[in-house]
Amino acid sequence: MRFINLKPSRTTQLMLAVLPFALLVIAYGVGSVVRLAENPSDKLLPAFASLVDAINRMAFTADVRSGEYLFWADTLASLGRLGMALGIATAIALVFGMLVGMFPYIRALLAPFLAAISMVPPLALLPILFIALGLGETSKVTLIVIGIAPIMVRDLVLRVLDLPREQLIKAQTLGGSSWQIGIRVVLPQILPRLIDGLRLQLGSAWLFLIAAEAISADSGLGYRIFLVRRYLSMDVIFPYVAWITLLAVVANVALDLLRRRVFPWTELGKAT
């Protein structure tokens, strides 16, 4: 039988899915043991026990100086910034995506501008943001928004323009005004796409967050990683990276579930 026709059973599928993760952990374990056998004070690949130690120290022991549980304080700080930025970017994408997609006049006004500013490398703006907005939360949130909103807007505009022309004509023959067509025909059909757009931008959002935190912050996951880097504390960095990855993966899955639950018809279209 051809390889393209061979399909794994459910259990095989599960095992195959776990395999790369298991290999990674094993490779790490072996590497760590080998390096530590050579040089017990090696810091590059700490033993699993040291990782657990570090997690315990960061997450379940109060910091002696601040009395905080640093891991959770960092998580909260980062997620706060991220959540705010994603909220603002989503709102911007929705409003501008619909305006630019639906109205030719607004498209003529803004589409070229959007195309241009979405090409500005956001990290190059970071110094400007720090100078203009200070080193506080505003500049970090702004960086993320600037980094992801233009792409989300353009994605939504395309989605609006992709709506079959027939639908908009039909809505007009049913007496819909621009506003009514916007909220009853266009909006419900692009919301699922907005969620997908958000999912795709999660990675970039984390990138900008960590970049901003690395340069200037007093808490946050990115801040901590770059802080302990000075002491080569790989035992802290590895769990933090894994945790960031996990958060991003959970957010991704949660958003996908949300879309399926709230917009069940989006799945029907795929089936036919």
Place this chain on the structure above:
Amino acid sequence: MIRVENVWKEYGEQVVLERISLDIADRAFVALVGPSGCGKTTFLKLLLGEEQPSEGRITLDGQPLAPEPTPERGVVFQRYSVFPHLSVLDNVLIGRDFSGSPFRGRLGRVSRRAAADEARALIAEVGLSGNEDKYPAQLSGGMQQRLALAQALIMRPRVLLLDEPFGALDPGIRADIHVLMKRLWNETDLTVVMVTHDMREAFTLATRVIAFERPRNAPADRVRYGASLSSDIAVWPPRVAGLTDPDSTPYTFASPGGDDPAQATGPRRDDPAPPLAGAKP
């Protein structure tokens, strides 16, 4: 009455339609035929207000057509006529939602319930009872077109424009939907203009068959000469909305005549057709 006066349509250099003049009487059922690319859809877009004539004018009862689609002209396209994110019931109700609720675009609970009765009656009329809560993707192609008809008819349009509405359906389903189409035309105060590729369909349904053709179809002439009206055939014996038995179809061809005898002859029914969807179940 729809009056088309010496209409031309050009897209840039390309002349698509030229010198189109015709009158369409109230309650006529006009089938528009012609080779692919001769401008049938373009003509329908002109009637719909989606496109404007480059020259000439189109009037409805003496008034120039609004330059954008309005509820007095309903439409069913070959595809994409229904909203994929709305259930069957909501698809039919959306017209009522629009007219009853300028801001929210959705009726309040009480008035929506009354409108839903009307919508259900209409859904039953097109043979979709029991599917009210399904989404269009869960319906077959024929069912989606029936839904599109119900959706358009709830606005009680004066004119119904159909662009190859049944072109994608298989022959059996098409025959069913022809019966439905005839009944709707007979029972509703409706003028129908339908584009079709199927001559049989044209002569089964229509009171009048109009053909578009490019008189000069040499490649060199394609751009500079558009299609014009090449024949205008009144179906014989004349069908009159509300009078003809919708299921007797012994049709023969009449000689092509310019002056639309289908509407000129025969007594017209002057009491309006019984309200189609208003009846409470």
